[in-house]
Amino acid sequence: MSPAFLLTQVLNGVQFGLLLFLMAAGLTLVFGIMNFVNLAHGSLYMVGAYVAALTYGRTGSFALALVAAVVGVFVLGIVLDRLGFAALHRRDHLDQVLATFGVVLFANEAMRMLFGSAPLYMDAPAALSQPVVIAGFNYPAYRGAIIVAGLLVAVGLHLLIERTRLGMLIRAGASNRDMVSALGVNVGWLARLVFALGAALAGFAGAMVGPILSIQPGMGEPVLILTLVVIVVGGIGSIRGALFGALIVGIVDTLGRGVLPGLLHLVLSPSLASAAGPALASVGVYLLMAAVLAFKPDGLFPVRHS
Amino acid sequence: MSGTAPNPSAAREAGPGASRWRAGATAALMAVGVAVPIYAALTGDTYLVALASRILVYALAAVGLNLALGFGGMVSFGHAMYLGLGAYAVLLLGASGVTNGWLQLAILVIVVGVVAAVVGTISLRTRGIAFIMITLAFAQLFYFLFVSLKAWGGDEGMSLPQPSSFGPFTGNRTALYFALLATLAAALAGTHRLVGSRFGLVLRATRVNERRVRALGTAPLPYRLAAYVLSALLCALAGFFLANLTGFVSPAYLAWTVSGELIVMVVLGGAGTVVGPVAGAVGLLVLEEGLKALTEHWMAILGPLIVLMVVLLRNGLWSLLPGGVTNEARR
Amino acid sequence: MAAPLLAVSGLVKRYGGLLVTDRVDLALEAGEVHAVIGPNGAGKTTLINQIAGEVASDEGRVELDGRDITAWPVHARARAGLGRSYQVTSIIPEFTALENVLLATQSVRGHNFRGWTPVTAQRALVAPAEQCLELAGLLAHRHRSAGLLAYGAQRQLELAMTLAIEPRVLLLDEPMAGLGPAETRELIEVLQRIRHRYAILLVEHDMHAVFALADTCSVLVYGKVVFRGSPDEVRRSSVVREAYLGDEEIAA
Known part of the structure; x- marks a missing residue:
């Protein structure tokens, strides 16, 4: 196991973690402020990927594809909120889970009807197709770009939430929902904006994974479920928790798959190692989640509700 | 609290004799259950028996989930994992030489009991949204665990080397069907008794007002956990039957969508009613069969129908029948 | 001298910088009704929640029949003899x-x-x-x-x-809340009938009820007991008038 291999794995983990962060940031705010379980967040990610791939295919402009995905899913978020998601905020969690579960089934099937079951593929933009050299070894430039984009979004969200009036309202909403409406703020408007913002981030994540994953119906749910793990580990409603939770989950998952089987071969018999390696690797993040929750049921960065 | 329930207190007065409707509907469901294999034997319609068996399996699992979700207010989005554990127990035990069905069941109860106790203990430390997400994540853990077991078919799944052996009844589909029907009936009778017992009172009261239960001197956690484990065991039992009925086991049994479908069955039939989940299982699976016959894109219709159910049928099919002791999950 | 049935000493609760319960002492014997009155937001319900164990205290002790129950969970306190009712009907x-x-x-x-x-x-x-x-x-x-x-x-x-x-001790959080005059009278009668069996801590806004039932009154303002005495003394106290000024009708 060379240092270059290890470093690549760590960077892949960070890259995966930042993608999860893009998903988790919006979802955790929606949980925190609106107390709303939206299983269809993964569908927004899927739609973002499709919009990006189709736009890229038509225009050949990657930038345009990104913009189309972000704007498109932002608008879709507003439409969904108006169509009835907003009404779900007042229902109990069971209703929210069921209704958005229905939306997920519909969204996946709709994509299958429109574009077929076969996966779509999307190339990385030409400028990012060559590997870059980091500390003496090659790393795919596109994955590097995802890391940069993820970090920029994290910084941007931090500034938005800590430095702007909107951010102040979001923070207040996450810790005390009633206070925000007592301040005379139109909570419905704030909720819709936050929801659409979260949707746009999911769309952005979907667009960014286009060149590294296959785009197909049902692609959203594995990511959604890992995102839920991120949020639970990080602490519901906390952006900081989402960031650290996402990085931890991303790195543990990637290293678990890339490095753990090799490590096991060093200490176990070959047959045992080849059996246990993949099993352990695939459940690593969930064991991590269980361990975190066993000690900190509110996650690593709990939001204090007053 | 959700504000749009037609009757905000969710309390209903049982009119005189009104529960007869529900008793009658229960008897009718059971009679159909008995009649199906007889009708099939006369006409040679094997499809009908296969469908009815599948419905019974999911009805049993839904009755199990209802114990946690409907009566206990624990919205588990991961109960398919117990269905899967039950099914894989038949495969793994059978392949390692334990073919006796009773022995398999005994091991199954112990293993699933321990797993559910551990998962429940961790999950029940949380509430609301977090509980939903954690149960979903635990189910994924087992899903990926079985996917990674390449020797056992990986994500493709695997045929059973042999069915669970029950002496002369081994592999007898009719016997299996009636055993399943009897198990379901027993589960319903057990639920009916449980709901009005001391245990049931604590469980149902905790769903509504946990704080009050504490203030009256009862720590709810042991009862919640016991109900969760019991509900997991019923699902595992359903999985045991599922594997023997299909002769096949795969990770698809514990896909997250199965957990979702189980919840849909419970709510469609009536969460917190004793027999409602059976009606929900019949309703959903028959609907799915109908839609599948209509179009290959049946899920595009099913999805919106589930949304409609949430909007229009909040208390479930069973609550459309007049009266009886009800315990609607909605407040 | 035997310890009182319920003894609360130096009870403190802070929410951030806000002192909600400020070194409250209470002692209740069986058969005694001790009313806690005070303006809205004085911390009466918080006090009951602290004694019942729903809110953890930052300082102070709660003793039931000489046993220190300060660290006990709610259900254990209830089993040991602390019965509470809620201001918001919790049935x-x-x-x-x-x-x-x-x-x-x-x-x-x-x-x-x-x-x-x-x-x-x-x-x-x-x-x-x-x-x-x-x-x-x-x-x-x-x-x-x-x-x-x-x-x-x-x-x-x-x-x-x-x-x-x-229970041996009743913590009643505004039992008359929302009741009409006739219903209030009825409930006062019920409490009169059973009072000899319990030590009762009564948080109540209805002054008729307080004056009819209480042996002792504590006036709570911003979490602090500012006055303690018999209902008659409370009626005459200028401190109490001041605390209630513009807030409640105190004349019976």
Whole structure:
């Protein structure tokens, strides 16, 4: 196991973690402020990927594809909120889970009807197709770009939430929902904006994974479920928790798959190692989640509700 | 609290004799259950028996989930994992030489009991949204665990080397069907008794007002956990039957969508009613069969129908029948 | 001298920088009614929650019959003899009135891991439950759904449930809240009838009830006891008038 291999794995983990962060940031705010379980967040990610791939295919402009995905899913978020998601905020969690579960089934099937079951593929933009050299070894430039984009979004969200009036309202909403409406703020408007913002981030994540994953119906749910793990580990409603939770989950998952089987071969018999390696690797993040929750049921960065 | 329930207190007065409707509907469901294999034997319609068996399996699992979700207010989005554990127990035990069905069941109860106790203990430390997400994540853990077991078919799944052996009844589909029907009936009778017992009172009261239960001197956690484990065991039992009925086991049994479908069955039939989940299982699976016959894109219709159910049928099919002791999950 | 039945000493609760309970001392004997009055936001409910164990105290002790229960969880305190009622009616609407009370009677009679026999078929549980319902004047309504009872009857049920855990100390959080004059009179009568069996801490806004029932009054303002005395002394106190100024009608 060379240092270059290890470093690549760590960077892949960070890259995966930042993608999860893009998903988790919006979802955790929606949980925190609106107390709303939206299983269809993964569908927004899927739609973002499709919009990006189709736009890229038509225009050949990657930038345009990104913009189309972000704007498109932002608008879709507003439409969904108006169509009835907003009404779900007042229902109990069971209703929210069921209704958005229905939306997920519909969204996946709709994509299958429109574009077929076969996966779509999307190339990385030409400028990012060559590997870059980091500390003496090659790393795919596109994955590097995802890391940069993820970090920029994290910084941007931090500034938005800590430095702007909107951010102040979001923070207040996450810790005390009633206070925000007592301040005379139109909570419905704030909720819709936050929801659409979260949707746009999911769309952005979907667009960014286009060149590294296959785009197909049902692609959203594995990511959604890992995102839920991120949020639970990080602490519901906390952006900081989402960031650290996402990085931890991303790195543990990637290293678990890339490095753990090799490590096991060093200490176990070959047959045992080849059996246990993949099993352990695939459940690593969930064991991590269980361990975190066993000690900190509110996650690593709990939001204090007053 | 959700504000749009037609009757905000969710309390209903049982009119005189009104529960007869529900008793009658229960008897009718059971009679159909008995009649199906007889009708099939006369006409040679094997499809009908296969469908009815599948419905019974999911009805049993839904009755199990209802114990946690409907009566206990624990919205588990991961109960398919117990269905899967039950099914894989038949495969793994059978392949390692334990073919006796009773022995398999005994091991199954112990293993699933321990797993559910551990998962429940961790999950029940949380509430609301977090509980939903954690149960979903635990189910994924087992899903990926079985996917990674390449020797056992990986994500493709695997045929059973042999069915669970029950002496002369081994592999007898009719016997299996009636055993399943009897198990379901027993589960319903057990639920009916449980709901009005001391245990049931604590469980149902905790769903509504946990704080009050504490203030009256009862720590709810042991009862919640016991109900969760019991509900997991019923699902595992359903999985045991599922594997023997299909002769096949795969990770698809514990896909997250199965957990979702189980919840849909419970709510469609009536969460917190004793027999409602059976009606929900019949309703959903028959609907799915109908839609599948209509179009290959049946899920595009099913999805919106589930949304409609949430909007229009909040208390479930069973609550459309007049009266009886009800315990609607909605407040 | 024997320790009082309920002794609270130096109880403190802070929310951030806000002092909600400020070194409160209380002592209650059996048969005594101690009323806690004060303007809205004085911290009366917080005080009850601290004694009942729903809110953890930052400082101070709570003793029940000489035993330090400060660190005990809510359910253990309830079993040890602390019965509380809630200001917001906390009944189980889908249960019958009888089932609501049975939930209480069963919880102090061993564990509830009994899943087969209907509770309503167990005389040993039903008999004491019906006694409590009778005491609260609800026996005729015992088979009605609690959620369908009139508001006044729900308040009575709230009390019946609290009595059914056979407490020695009652923590009553505004039992008269929302009741009409006739219903209030009725509830005062019920409390008069049973007061000799319990030590009662009564948080109440209704001054008729307070003056009719209380042996001692503590006036709580911003979490601090600013005055303590008999109902007559409270009526005459200028401190109390000041605390209530513009807030409540105190003249009886």
